[in-house]
Amino acid sequence: MAxxxxxxxxxxxxxxxxxxxxxxxxxxMVWESGKTYALLGPSGCGKTTILNTISxxxxxxxxxxxxxxxxxxxxxxxQRNIAQVFQFPTxxxxxxxxxxxxxxxxxxxxxxxxxxxxxxxxxxxxxxxDKLGRSAVKLGAxxxxxxxxxxxxxxxxxxxxxxxxxxxxxxxxxxxxxRKKIKAINKINNLxxxxxxxxxxxxxxxxxxxxxxxxxxxxxxxxxxxxxEKPNSKYxxxxxxxxxxxFLPVEAKSSEIYFGSTKLKTSSAHTAVTGKAIxxxxxxxxxxxxxxxxxxxxxxxxxGHDDLGSVRVLKCVSGGFPISVKIQRNEGLPAGKNLFLKLxxxxxxxxxxxxxx
Amino acid sequence: MKKGYxxxxxxxxxxxxxxxxxxxxxxxxxxTFSSWNVSxxxxxxxGGENWGEMVRDTRYWSSLLRLFYLSFLTVAIQYxxxxxxALFAWKGIAxxxxxxxxxxxxxxxxxSLMAIIWxxxxxxxxxxLNGLLTRVGLDPVNWLTESGPANVAITIAEVWQWTxxxxxxxxxxxxxxxxEPFMAAAIDxxxxxxxxxxxxxxxxxxxxxxxxxxxxxxxxxxxDSVFTLTRGGPGNATETPAAYIFQRSLQDFxxxxxxxxxLMYLILAxxxxxxxxxxxxxxxxxxxx
Numbered sequence: 001m002a003x004x005x006x007x008x009x010x011x012x013x014x015x016x017x018x019x020x021x022x023x024x025x026x027x028x029m030v031w032e033s034g035k036t037y038a039l040l041g042p043s044g045c046g047k048t049t050i051l052n053t054i055s056x057x058x059x060x061x062x063x064x065x066x067x068x069x070x071x072x073x074x075x076x077x078x079q080r081n082i083a084q085v086f087q088f089p090t091x092x093x094x095x096x097x098x099x100x101x102x103x104x105x106x107x108x109x110x111x112x113x114x115x116x117x118x119x120x121x122x123x124x125x126x127x128x129x130d131k132l133g134r135s136a137v138k139l140g141a142x143x144x145x146x147x148x149x150x151x152x153x154x155x156x157x158x159x160x161x162x163x164x165x166x167x168x169x170x171x172x173x174x175x176x177x178x179r180k181k182i183k184a185i186n187k188i189n190n191l192x193x194x195x196x197x198x199x200x201x202x203x204x205x206x207x208x209x210x211x212x213x214x215x216x217x218x219x220x221x222x223x224x225x226x227x228x229e230k231p232n233s234k235y236x237x238x239x240x241x242x243x244x245x246x247f248l249p250v251e252a253k254s255s256e257i258y259f260g261s262t263k264l265k266t267s268s269a270h271t272a273v274t275g276k277a278i279x280x281x282x283x284x285x286x287x288x289x290x291x292x293x294x295x296x297x298x299x300x301x302x303x304g305h306d307d308l309g310s311v312r313v314l315k316c317v318s319g320g321f322p323i324s325v326k327i328q329r330n331e332g333l334p335a336g337k338n339l340f341l342k343l344x345x346x347x348x349x350x351x352x353x354x355x356x357x
Numbered sequence: 358m359k360k361g362y363x364x365x366x367x368x369x370x371x372x373x374x375x376x377x378x379x380x381x382x383x384x385x386x387x388x389t390f391s392s393w394n395v396s397x398x399x400x401x402x403x404g405g406e407n408w409g410e411m412v413r414d415t416r417y418w419s420s421l422l423r424l425f426y427l428s429f430l431t432v433a434i435q436y437x438x439x440x441x442x443a444l445f446a447w448k449g450i451a452x453x454x455x456x457x458x459x460x461x462x463x464x465x466x467x468x469s470l471m472a473i474i475w476x477x478x479x480x481x482x483x484x485x486l487n488g489l490l491t492r493v494g495l496d497p498v499n500w501l502t503e504s505g506p507a508n509v510a511i512t513i514a515e516v517w518q519w520t521x522x523x524x525x526x527x528x529x530x531x532x533x534x535x536x537e538p539f540m541a542a543a544i545d546x547x548x549x550x551x552x553x554x555x556x557x558x559x560x561x562x563x564x565x566x567x568x569x570x571x572x573x574x575x576x577x578x579x580x581d582s583v584f585t586l587t588r589g590g591p592g593n594a595t596e597t598p599a600a601y602i603f604q605r606s607l608q609d610f611x612x613x614x615x616x617x618x619x620l621m622y623l624i625l626a627x628x629x630x631x632x633x634x635x636x637x638x639x640x641x642x643x644x645x646x
């Protein structure tokens with residue numbers, strides 16, 4: 001385990017001078033020892049660049065990288081004691097499963113008996129003991145990914161475990177099993193884990209803290225609850241949660257907020273907003289159906305609905321703007337097309353120019 | 358579509374195959390049982406006389422033994438050198454493109470030009486190599502007129518001409534390897550040697566086998582370097598089966614006997630290369646069940 005510090009780290013693959021085009025814009029960040037982090041964002045947002053910078057596969061264009069306050073920016077990958085699992089299962093094709101798992105230990109000059117004991121211990125955890133004698137290349141994608149993971153876990157000197165979308169190529173059923181296994185292993189080993197994904201469910205169920213990235217920048221960092229409850233921008237509100245957060249354009253009139261002619265109360269300080277491009281953001285989960293007008297109640301028309309397992313998403317429109325409502329499926333569909341929607345003030349936030357006011 | 362109709366489309370290819378491979382092969386087999394030579398042309402029947410003579414022909418068998426040593430040795434050196442140079446080029450030495458072209462020149466050289474180059478180097482009285490040896494205080498060597506050195510000279514010329522082929526094929530192989538196993542090896546803490554021995558080399562196995570087999574097939578027909586440098590001499594010291602068959606068939610005009618030698622040579626080449634191919638395939642099989 002190690003505390004990882006990124007000090008003004010930035011990277012450009014084409015060594016561009018203009019920082020606005022960099023794959024990773026300069027950032028300062030500390031990853032605490034023993035915690036699990038998820039890097040979340042669309043493809044090309046810089047997640048893998050951060051990971052490869054930490055493991056040393058990419059030398060940053062600028063800035064310093066510290067492990068437990070020791071500068072490792074120029075230390076080669078092999079000496080960084082990092083375990084990394086790649087998006088596609090990476091195995092040594094010519095080796096058996098046992099040889100794959102023992103390779104990091106062979107590289108460290110461990111004695112054969114010690115290697116054997118350690119490999120069996122890890123194989124036990126990963127539940128692949130019966131496959132140790134098999135040829136790694138003949139295994140399925142999920143088993144190969146377990147071997148990649150096992151090669152990281154087998155070492156006793158790992159500072160951090162970096163996982164770069166490790167479940168992307170795994171089928172849904174195996175994905176569930178593998179995710180469970182990875183979580184259990186993390187619990188046992190208590191490693192500093194950085195997990196890259198663009199699957200928000202994976203990130204939210206996995207990590208102590210989430211970092212949402214966009215265009216080489218970290219947009220928001222916080223616990224899954226913080227990011228869900230109070231996203232600091234429309235980008236995060238749209239990225240986290242399914243369906244995305246509702247944003248309704250409102251007007252600020254002498255410290256009061258109006259959506260059309262309806263006065264709305266929110267949890268944000270209304271005095272903080274002025275001018276235009278003001279919106280109220282509320283999660284579809286917190287919008288509720290009521291029978292009549294009242295405080296923070298708006299009228300809406302029901303356009304349709306999507307059934308998503310045990311929940312149902314009602315697609316509505318109010319004042320010409322779309323609004324989604326998430327209800328339990330067993331609640332049934334509303335009787336008519338005209339609905340009254342309550343937007344609880346404690347779950348509503350004001351956004352100006354795309355950012356939390 | 359009528360049954361059998363698609364087979365009709367195979368006919369031109371099959372006829373061509375029969376015309377250029379099957380017929381000549383069957384004809385050669387038939388010729389070996391005749392006494393076709395400079396004074397008696399045509400297909401008479403003399404039984405297995407040619408085959409019996411071949412068994413007793415020590416010159417033929419020693420040329421085969423020599424071929425065995427020459428082809429294996431030269432291909433092994435070509436592979437090691439070619440791989441080493443390909444690794445350097447792959448790792449991105451300066452002026453990579455220039456070196457790639459430079460390394461291809463020997464392969465593109467015609468046998469006659471190769472003969473001029475190497476004869477000027479090996480010629481005993483005015484050759485560059487002996488001049489160099491004399492200058493550093495060593496005795497000159499009879500490169501082309503003494504059995505051992507003549508074989509060394511042919512080996513050097515063969516290696517010079519065909520190492521670029523290995524280099525080219527192996528470099529293409531290296532450039533097509535996936536990056537991830539190398540990243541994983543770096544993460545796993547593998548040294549440069551371990552990465553080569555446990556990752557690069559095994560991943561290159563199919564390409565290596567392909568390149569070695571192509572070269573072995575080609576080397577089993579070593580002729581031009583022998584013919585241009587030593588003409589099989591001194592005596593028969595550097596004679597290969599191809600050179601000997603050429604001598605008997607097309608210079609002595611013993612068509613039937615030459616055909617017998619050629620046919621035996623073909624059988625042995627197919628057998629040996631098949632066995633080598635199988636051994637390689639077994640060696641390169643991934644570990645585990």
